Amino acid sequence: MAFPTTRLRRLRTTPVLRNLVRETVLTRDDLIMPLFVCPGTNVRNPIKSMPGNYQLSVDQLVEECKRLYGIGIQAILLFGIPEHKDETGLVACEHNGIVQQATRALKKAVPDLYIIADICNCEYTTHGHCGTVVDGDVANDLTLVTLAKQCVSLANEGIDMVAPSDMMDGRVGAIRQELDKNGFHNLPIMAYSAKYASAFYGPFRDAAESAPQFGDRQTYQMDPANANEALREVALDIEEGADIVMVKPALSYLDVIQRVKTNFNMPIAAYNVSGEFSMVKAAAANGWIDEKRIVREILTSIKRAGSDIIITYHSQDIVKDL
Numbered sequence: 001m002a003f004p005t006t007r008l009r010r011l012r013t014t015p016v017l018r019n020l021v022r023e024t025v026l027t028r029d030d031l032i033m034p035l036f037v038c039p040g041t042n043v044r045n046p047i048k049s050m051p052g053n054y055q056l057s058v059d060q061l062v063e064e065c066k067r068l069y070g071i072g073i074q075a076i077l078l079f080g081i082p083e084h085k086d087e088t089g090l091v092a093c094e095h096n097g098i099v100q101q102a103t104r105a106l107k108k109a110v111p112d113l114y115i116i117a118d119i120c121n122c123e124y125t126t127h128g129h130c131g132t133v134v135d136g137d138v139a140n141d142l143t144l145v146t147l148a149k150q151c152v153s154l155a156n157e158g159i160d161m162v163a164p165s166d167m168m169d170g171r172v173g174a175i176r177q178e179l180d181k182n183g184f185h186n187l188p189i190m191a192y193s194a195k196y197a198s199a200f201y202g203p204f205r206d207a208a209e210s211a212p213q214f215g216d217r218q219t220y221q222m223d224p225a226n227a228n229e230a231l232r233e234v235a236l237d238i239e240e241g242a243d244i245v246m247v248k249p250a251l252s253y254l255d256v257i258q259r260v261k262t263n264f265n266m267p268i269a270a271y272n273v274s275g276e277f278s279m280v281k282a283a284a285a286n287g288w289i290d291e292k293r294i295v296r297e298i299l300t301s302i303k304r305a306g307s308d309i310i311i312t313y314h315s316q317d318i319v320k321d322l
């Protein structure tokens, strides 16, 4: 009988050995925590489908960010829920807009926290679409103007990075041009490059109150069936000046993350989105899975696939164990 000479089990025998040969190690430096800011004072509205997440008024956001920074969260991604919405989302560009207020308060209270702003019109438009609607569909080039304006407005308040999530063609270029024209050459752009029209965003749309009032987002977000097209999206964003490219959602798109990784020498972010988070929370609440182990496994897999940065609502839970 021939016995194996190569025994892969040999390196699995003790915890120390397993630590020594581990290929992917998650660290707190990888994480970005998304947060939702809303009008008012002393508001802390639990988001039902996303346990542990809240719509926070600026004062509460500041408290939450102090706590998060204290446990090791270094970067957040901010979403705004405005007091009023309008047809074209221009409320997102006002000096007293909700994210502008939040940025000013946070820069004062937690100056070392890195603040990234999600750039999109959907939270700010009455119809809930990601841009200016003309004849029942989002008009691409008109939307570029409002997006670039939103970026400059937030740059003026001291935002650290902008992350356009709208999926209009040419938005990275338009934003880069407008930022540079206003002296913000050093403000990085993290582009939601391969963003799919996904059912995994369901809980987020409740959190951000941004569900489209008619139709869906399939004329601008990508078809989940396509991966070659993702590479074209990424290539265009790089050409237009993106500093970081993103794949979103993460878990069902690990193949896309890996293909972006092997095709481009770029920092990659992956967004572990609301639906992915809520599925884990719901199963854990029923006692069907071990939440801690599952979360570590999921986030490690996203990193193993090639992502340098992970945007995840699990950040606040896992950071304590990293």
Ligand code: PBG
Residues within 6 Å of the ligand: 118, 120, 122, 130, 165, 166, 200, 201, 202, 203, 204, 205, 217, 272, 273, 274, 275
């Ligand atoms: C805004 C935006 C969305 C998400 C991030 N930015 C929603 C959407 O496109 O409908 C989803 C985030 C999540 O599900 O956690 N366009």
